[in-house]
Amino acid sequence: xxGVTQTPKHLITATGQRVTLRCSPRSxxxxxxxxxxxxxxxxxxxxxxxxGEERAKGNILERFSAQQFPDLHSELNLSSLELGDSALxxxxxxxxxxxxxxxxxxxxxxx
Amino acid sequence: xxxxxxxxQFLSIQEGExxxxxxxxxxxxxxxQWYRQEPGxxxxxxxxxxxxxxxxxxxxxxxxxxxxxxxxxxHITAAQPGDTGLYLCxxxxxxxxxxxxxxxxxxxILTVHP
Numbered sequence: 257x258x259g260v261t262q263t264p265k266h267l268i269t270a271t272g273q274r275v276t277l278r279c280s281p282r283s284x285x286x287x288x289x290x291x292x293x294x295x296x297x298x299x300x301x302x303x304x305x306x307x308g309e310e311r312a313k314g315n316i317l318e319r320f321s322a323q324q325f326p327d328l329h330s331e332l333n334l335s336s337l338e339l340g341d342s343a344l345x346x347x348x349x350x351x352x353x354x355x356x357x358x359x360x361x362x363x364x365x366x367x
Numbered sequence: 368x369x370x371x372x373x374x375x376q377f378l379s380i381q382e383g384e385x386x387x388x389x390x391x392x393x394x395x396x397x398x399x400q401w402y403r404q405e406p407g408x409x410x411x412x413x414x415x416x417x418x419x420x421x422x423x424x425x426x427x428x429x430x431x432x433x434x435x436x437x438x439x440x441x442h443i444t445a446a447q448p449g450d451t452g453l454y455l456c457x458x459x460x461x462x463x464x465x466x467x468x469x470x471x472x473x474x475x476i477l478t479v480h481p
Contacts (some may be wrong), residue, residue: 258409288471292453300453312468346409348469353459355400356469358409362370 259283260349260359264337268365274335278363281328281349287311288330289356290322294343306352307331373456380446380475381480388441388475390456397461400469401430401438436461446479451475470474 259282269275280290291300292315301314303323316322319337324330335340342365348356372391377445380386398417402410414423416432418434418441423430429442439458443450453476457469 258411259413260409268387298473299457301468301470315466343405348409353413354398355412357412358402360409361407 257347258357258359260347260357262345262347262359262362264291264362265334265360266363266365268367270367271338271339272336273337273366275364276331277332277334277345277364279301279330279332279347279349279359281347282357283308283329285351285357287350287352288324288328288329289348289350290330290332291348291358293346293361298347299346302332334364339366340364371456371458371470371472373475375475376473377476379478379480382447383387383445384479386443386446386477388454388456388477389404389438390458391438392438392458392460393434393437395461396458397436399432399436399440399441399456400460402455403439406453410455432446437448443477446477448479448481451477451479463464 261280263278287306289304293299302316303322304312310323322332344361346361348358350356371391378428400415404410414430419434419436421432427444453474455474456472
């Protein structure tokens with residue numbers, strides 16, 4: 257158990273809908289990273305937050321957004337969903353740099 | 368764009384065999400990590416290497432960081448069926464404003480047959 261929690265574990269929704277994925281980092285960690293994992297693209301970095309502020313952006317679509325709250329949990333919002341957004345979404349945390357600890361992931365299926 | 372090339376993509380071997388997975392980049396890493404991922408679960412950190420030429424051992428797994436910190440390898444001795452899984456290398460590139468962002472290789476799917 258990495259200490260990083262993610263909910264929900266599974267999510268099935270229709271195209272055009274909006275969903276919110278939630279992540280709670282390990283105790284003491286200030287930084288949260290979001291990743292998308294699909295069969296053809298591997299693990300892709302989406303976005304990083306550090307202590308409530310956006311720190312780095314990767315291959316995140318404009319339809320996707322994230323935020324980190326004062327209690328340090330983070331949410332990833334995915335809107336206008338398309339079939340191609342079906343993937344595993346992971347969050348990871350650390351104290352700002354170095355080793356990252358991954359949560360169990362949310363499997364999103366868009367039908 | 369910084370790319371991390373991982374090879375081979377697939378590896379199917381018999382129990383007891385040895386294997387090596389490679390991770391290469393044209394850019395220098397400040398640190399490199401190896402993860403193992405089981406189906407439907409998150410990647411689990413195996414090791415972090417930070418010093419050029421560093422060698423770390425974890426039971427039957429040996430991790431090596433290249434002298435120039437541009438490449439790394441994972442060697443498994445006497446593989447067992449329990450080693451089956453997806454192995455990922457991930458690096459933090461030196462310089463710039465990466466803020467610890469990890470760049471992942473495509474992964475190596477290892478299957479060890481009894």
